[in-house]
Amino acid sequence: MPIYLRAAIKLDTDPERTQALDFHADGAQRKVSLSGPSGTASVSVDTGNLSGLGSPEQQARALAGQLKQFDHAASRGRADAGLMTMFKDAFSGLNANVGSTAPRAGANVGGKWELAAADHAALSGLADFSAQVSQASTSINPMRPSEQDSFAYEMSQSISIGGRSQGERSIAQQQKSELNASFHTPGTPGGQLKLDYTQQSQNYNFHQIKDAASSDVNLAYSDGRLVTATLNQSASQPARVMSYVMGNLVSDTVTPVRQAFQRDLLSALAPDAQACSDACRPF
Template sequence: MTTLSSLNAATTVALTPLVSSVNPTAEADTEVSSLAALSPSTIVTIPSASGLAALQTYTPEGTLTGTAPVLNWASDDSDIVSLRMAGNYAQQTMAGHFAGLGSALLDRFKTTGSDYAQSVSVSSASGLAPVGQGSNGAVGQIGLTTRTKSGVTVEIELGSEDGGLSVSIKSSGTLSDSERDALAKLSDGFQQAIDGLSAVPPKLDLSGLAQFDTSALASVKFQYSVTGNGNANISARYAQDSAARSLSVTSAAGTMNLEVDTSDSALWGTGAQRAASIASYLQQFDHANARGHGNAALLSMFEDGFTQMNEDYGTPSGETLPGAAYSPTLQQSDQAMLTGLADFSASITDTSASPNPMRPGEVDSFSFQVAQSTQLEGTAREGRISQLQQAHLSASYHQALQGGGAPVLTSSRDSQNYDYVRIDDSAESAVQVATARGILLNATLSQSSAQDTRDSKYERGVLVSDVNTPKDTSRSTDLLSMLEPLIEKSDATRDTAAWQQALAKVHAMILLNNA
């Protein structure tokens, strides 16, 4: 007979789940033999509540409960960067891991100017397993590489993996005080770029990096990557020097690429002209995204990148447009007929999807490209200018027959009531200008747009209509005829309000129309 006593009753034999550090198997065998010898009855006692405290159990991550994490530092952990890392390592997001870390590293470099490396990893007190702190297995890598005017390269790296953090800063040579100050001034911009991409949803904040001190620094390259984080994976690269700027971003939502050619400052208009052109392009982007049902979050990043890369190119080098070197009036009129932006190319492509199981060939997609290219020919006394702006939209999407939203499509015919819309749009705006011996000879504007919309309507999975709707427009404008009367009346020479109003009107006309 076997009897179970109460928790507080006297016991004859108490089973204690302790493991011998010498020979746990032998000790267990001894306990079993002792129990077998008890006859005719055996009393087994469940340990009391006070005994339970001594039991060692494991967390779902495989660590012992009640054990404090152990921080393993690569070097002395008393400096400001290490203190920041100690506060960040246990955070559960990339934003938390990298919070303030990039700026802290650059601030330290401004003070010391020396190379630096630090890392912290985390384990349990027993050393049996990692504590499992951190951003759910995601791996984050950040890099900032700068090259000074004197040719010194400074490389900065931040990393997050398995709940640990690492940072380093390495210089290929000694920096002057002005170069070190210029690098330190990137502190806020570097951290803002990190914080933006680490946010949910991610954002672009490159303005602090784009406006670096060009008198001391020759180039800046920024890289950001998060992998192993499912739909939150993202990678971004930004590079800038005196001649060009480039940006690429890839995420679960899609990809975007922007390139700006800043090598010819003669194209740069006034701040007001650039602002007007940027605002017009943002309207084009919004129009294309609405028409093609694009991803709003990805478009927001695209627009931020376009704005930040074009709003300020720095100090122009003094070049003038061909044929306008000795005439402020010609310089004003020619500039008004251009966007004022540096030449660029930009594209955004959403990740495609096939939401209809009954027709997997029907793809939801969105792709938009826009570009500007300019040709300058001639001398200071005479010249020709041509500028071409182009845009192209290709998109397709499903739309419910009722309500206009996205339909819920299944393998049931009852769900197959929708429009499948395919779009192919393009637009162009071209300016041609010719000058000779201080005279504006001709100035023309040619614009065209083409829209092609195909709408296939299904009811209970049966195609009931398939309509293709093309729409083409074009126009040509003589810009010279708009300005010539003011030139003849000397309003241009006197730079009157009427002349400035005419220039603003011309500038608004040459901007790209909705595709």
């Protein structure tokens, strides 16, 4: 039976504002949406296809890893701490007890074919999901209102299982994330940021960040044997910093950072493999 919950909480602010929450759960998904003065967040977990779900231990490790990734994005983009706490709580809550009543040991739960232990070892162990968080933008420099402090982060995972038979199956898992953020910092380390209409206040740095990352695992079987197992990861982390002294632009620096990683997992994923090293897991 579907479950719906909608709540609105009046916050002790002046003027009075409201924090809203919507929750929905049925046999296909769990979803939470949050909105309030600090921004919006939504998390959706696919509970209709749990074929790639790992053991409770693997799920716990993967969940901890995702939360660390959220923390890294929040630190890099200077996100609102309260908004990120709500976002992380929603993500943890929706991933709790997923598949707790489902049979284990590679059982086919909503997927096309059963997965072997080696398949699960290469996958994250979490159910498919999408998660987004967006901070309310603010303009803290009255002399340059176009410089918005903002934070938007999203991440998703999807698994597809195909093939014409159990012995000719293929498995693909994709994880991807994007971070877009901008913020002000003092012009000198340890200094104070107090921007107003005076020239003396206009000593600061304005940062712009646009990150993107992806991780793809592909497995393929022929005649019941694993013949292809690859991991491809890429990340782009360009950062722009504009530095102002007395309101004058003195430098505009763009630092492009790109990384790519490929690995053949075939030797690591023997048919009787029960686990994979950290280097083999999607990030």
